[in-house]
Amino acid sequence: MTNSKIATSTTPTSNGKCMIDKIGDSGGLFDLLVRPMFQQGHEGELCSWLKEFSLIRTTLGCQQPECQGKTLAWNTARVIDRYTWVCPTCSKKQSIREGSFFMGVKGDFRTCLQLILAWCQDIPTDIAANNFEIKEHVIKKVYERCSQVAEFYVNSHPEDFKLGGSGCVVLVDEFPSGYMTDITPDVTTTRKRNNNSQPIICIAEASHLPPRMWLHIIKALPEPPKMKIINNNNIINNHINNISSNNNNSIINNNNNNNTIINNNNNNIDPQQQKSGMIEEAIKQIVNQVLPGSYIVANSRARCCNYEALQDLKQYRVFSVEHLQKFDTPDTHKLLNNLATIWQTGLGVCEEIQESTRGAAKQIITNHLWRQRYGSIPSVAFQNMLNHIVECYRFT
Numbered sequence: 364m365t366n367s368k369i370a371t372s373t374t375p376t377s378n379g380k381c382m383i384d385k386i387g388d389s390g391g392l393f394d395l396l397v398r399p400m401f402q403q404g405h406e407g408e409l410c411s412w413l414k415e416f417s418l419i420r421t422t423l424g425c426q427q428p429e430c431q432g433k434t435l436a437w438n439t440a441r442v443i444d445r446y447t448w449v450c451p452t453c454s455k456k457q458s459i460r461e462g463s464f465f466m467g468v469k470g471d472f473r474t475c476l477q478l479i480l481a482w483c484q485d486i487p488t489d490i491a492a493n494n495f496e497i498k499e500h501v502i503k504k505v506y507e508r509c510s511q512v513a514e515f516y517v518n519s520h521p522e523d524f525k526l527g528g529s530g531c532v533v534l535v536d537e538f539p540s541g542y543m544t545d546i547t548p549d550v551t552t553t554r555k556r557n558n559n560s561q562p563i564i565c566i567a568e569a570s571h572l573p574p575r576m577w578l579h580i581i582k583a584l585p586e587p588p589k590m591k592i593i594n595n596n597n598i599i600n601n602h603i604n605n606i607s608s609n610n611n612n613s614i615i616n617n618n619n620n621n622n623t624i625i626n627n628n629n630n631n632i633d634p635q636q637q638k639s640g641m642i643e644e645a646i647k648q649i650v651n652q653v654l655p656g657s658y659i660v661a662n663s664r665a666r667c668c669n670y671e672a673l674q675d676l677k678q679y680r681v682f683s684v685e686h687l688q689k690f691d692t693p694d695t696h697k698l699l700n701n702l703a704t705i706w707q708t709g710l711g712v713c714e715e716i717q718e719s720t721r722g723a724a725k726q727i728i729t730n731h732l733w734r735q736r737y738g739s740i741p742s743v744a745f746q747n748m749l750n751h752i753v754e755c756y757r758f759t
Contacts, residue, residue, distance in 0.1 A: 391742035425450040478505040483744040513733035526568040527657030537665035538713040583640030641667040
């Protein structure tokens with residue numbers, strides 16, 4: 364069976380180049396409309412289609428002050444795009460890529476469109492470079508632009524990434540402290556971890572195959588034990604009387620300011636005040652992403668989103684993995700096997716984040732979120748990306 368990600372033959376043609384034309388989108392927009400315009404002599408047709416789709420400008424005004432924004436003329440030219448904008452007054456030329464997704468990319472429109480499709484199919488840059496006979500820096504530039512569009516769209520349309528709803532089962536776990544790494548140990552043993560790694564909250568809607576997910580890197584740090592500073596003048600004697608009977612719970616330190624620092628191990632602090640910033644951040648993500656009425660399955664091992672921390676979320680019904688395991692068939696581990704299947708994709712993304720720099724981590728997440736929502740069906744992924752490029756690069 365042909366790999367759905369890489370539908371490109373690696374068999375060299377007579378001129379030694381690989382058959383880039385074999386990349387396709389399973390009968391979608393690229394196959395039916397775009398690829399036929401790649402033939403020699405159809406450059407004008409391709410440019411007209413790019414204008415109709417709003418991928419390049421349909422009109423442009425001259426930027427010279429003396430021309431006062433006069434509309435430029437569309438002329439043929441000996442440039443890579445075969446056309447250019449020319450001012451009828453001052454004859455100054457401007458690229459037809461002005462202000463578009465393609466501006467600054469060193470490749471013709473045919474190459475750019477093929478690489479957009481390759482990004483949608485998650486073809487690695489090195490494989491694309493080897494199979495498509497395109498320089499890797501060109502591929503990276505187009506991929507970078509696609510990632511920026513994906514990030515823009517994910518941030519602009521949060522409603523498209525809500526999970527769950529009435530009666531839907533939603534799993535919540537944390538990488539690497541929860542169950543995700545335990546249930547698939549073979550995946551993580553060979554991966555190299557980044558020392559700058561941070562916990563990742565992972566939310567998955569179990570009703571979809573592959574499951575729809577939301578991933579978020581926890582930025583907050585665990586809070587240190589809360590310390591109280593009180594004046595000794597009025598109550599020092601009371602605390603001295605309690606030292607012998609409760610010296611494990613209170614630490615009194617008389618400093619130069621005659622103050623006492625007492626650590627009560629949070630025994631007398633409201634439970635809500637004990638929640639660390641990590642837990643608060645995780646709960647905020649859950650409330651933002653999971654629709655009310657969902658059945659949430661959490662566990663007791665995760666630090667920031669464990670079963671106990673979610674008990675106050677009355678808009679959901681919360682269950683624990685540990686409790687559900689009691690109903691599992693003996694010796695089959697059916698529940699854990701199902702969890703392993705659900706988390707398989709998310710675990711791979713989390714491991715990739717651990718190996719990346721902090722700056723690249725967010726991009727990895729938004730790329731995954733975009734592909735799972737808009738790129739999972741090959742025949743529409745390319746068209747979805749073009750629509751989102753148009754929204755991201757609106758011409759004014």
